Amino acid sequence: MRRFDPTRAVLTLALAAVLAACADPAPPPATVDAPPPPMATADTAPASDSADVHRFRIGSLDAAVLRDGDIHVPNDGKTLAVGIPKPEVDAVLTQAGEPTDTVHLGVQALLVRSGDRVLLFDTGAGDADFADAGRLPASLRAAGVEPAQVTDIFISHAHPDHVGGLTDAAGQTLFANASVHLSAPEWQAVQAESANAALVAAISPRVDAFAPGAEVVPGVTAIPVEGHTPGHSAYEIVDGDARLLYIGDAAHHFAVSVQRPQWTIAFDGDAPVAEASREALLARAADSAVTIASPHFPYPGLGRIVRREGSFVWAPLQ
Template identity: 30%
Template sequence: MSTYFSKCSHSLLAVAVSVGWAATVQAELPTQQQEQAPGWFRMLVGEYEVTALYDGHTAIDTSLLKGIEQDEILRHLDALFIDAENGMQTAVNAFLIHTGENLVLVDAGSAACFGPSLGQVESNLRASGYTSDDVDTVLMTHLHPDHACGLTNENGEAVYPNAELRVSQADADFWLDEARAAELPEEERDFFVIAQEAVSPYQKAGRFSSFTPGDELLKGIVAQDTHGHTPGHSSFMLNSDEDAMLVWGDVVHSYGVQFADPSVAIEFDSDPEQAIRTRESVLESAVADKHWVAGAHMPFPGIGHVAKDETGYRWLPIEFGPVADNK
């Protein structure tokens, strides 16, 4: 009997010590951390190094999607576990391309134009191992603020002082036309003013030029016409060795809806019908050619493939892994 109680005493003591130790450890736990890791992701496209740079996120109200009923929007989003109660969370991404001869940035992010949840392109570029001085070319898919505000700092100076800024001729003709902007109501003028201020230091430094669809802007980087979202919206096809990637800008804003139904437009499209035709064509080509896609508003890192399904398309995001294994 005494042996039994002795064993029980030892067991209870062990439990007490264990509970006490656990409570001590629990009391010493640090507070939960709210920060994420730096937002960059790197892969190879042939011999070209592509680094996705996270600018941040914003929320888009579902009412901005056009040509579809709200209950249908919610059905698509619910199927992907996307909570849209406070708007659809939408990433903003830029892409850095090291060709071996040039360091090229596609789009510059939003800087301070849309609040504290955005504006991280330059800091993530530095975290990825480069500096803004290293960039020799900036290619713009279009001149909307969430892509162009990051071209300048709070003092109106060029963030990429050694870079040639290149914009499609059609977008330059539209957004940089001061006479056109002056004729608009004040509430419609902001996007024009932002675009003009963003490119101004590059123009003054003689580092601004335009391009047209089909131009080979640098070796292996060709501009493609994907207008509709803006008059000169462009995408860039990278070709290196046997590999290819289309950096497609704003072809898709809501992956939860527009892959399932490409006929859905968004309020910001300057020509919604053309934007729909462009999206359908680009998605079909991505399926047929099986090339990589990099999207400004796809969930970070915004890189993946497009597949066809029974009714529309599906987004197949890249998996995290060693750079060379992502070729």
């Protein structure tokens, strides 16, 4: 993706304004202890539970995390902690119980049923050669939903591990009836890259390019988190007093990115801006106790950000 150069002042003000709702004290979290029945319409038989489907609720909304696969990157100082001495990175990983030779990232999507809408947040990596992925279609069906039943797809950003599952090997859309929502700056950047020509052709008729920070559909508001790509968005999903914040690539690794938000990540288009965005989002999430859904944290990637010893830690929901 192309780099861009917004000022930190604009970044901080915009992020604070859009995330102001997250400052409310201790809202009811998304619960995981009472899974709903499989998501199925009258013409779709409920599927049996699957290890790749983690069901939960956001208020009264049925939701599920869908496993797509995994990404493994070397801990070589060139990816998630660029230029940081390896012993420092190793110490963070070891304390988190992680290996120090390879950094493991999950790839997962979020499914939410809201009234007549079936919402899907990101679409995984598809058959990308950099990931052991491509399980999303099977996970979706295991949750009782056919691709044609998805009405709305929310793209955090257009990196291939988030849009790879939009099309099949022939370049045809896999979600024929879904509107594809992404921010206008992100869509503009996607169209400007010749490598994206096939993707653009497949999804253009169904794209909704929204203004950053917009309420995209009732109950789903985009949260600009700048620096990763030109129009990267998190999404806040609200039902009554219950909220869930889907963070996209605001943070990649549950230990490295959370405990050391100022360490440079090679995937960020504008690293200084992304680092400021990451720290601001983690602070807001910690102070509001909002439930987080992360597509790259260990499956199912549901939990909270907690302040500890001058930094942050990831507290997964049990």
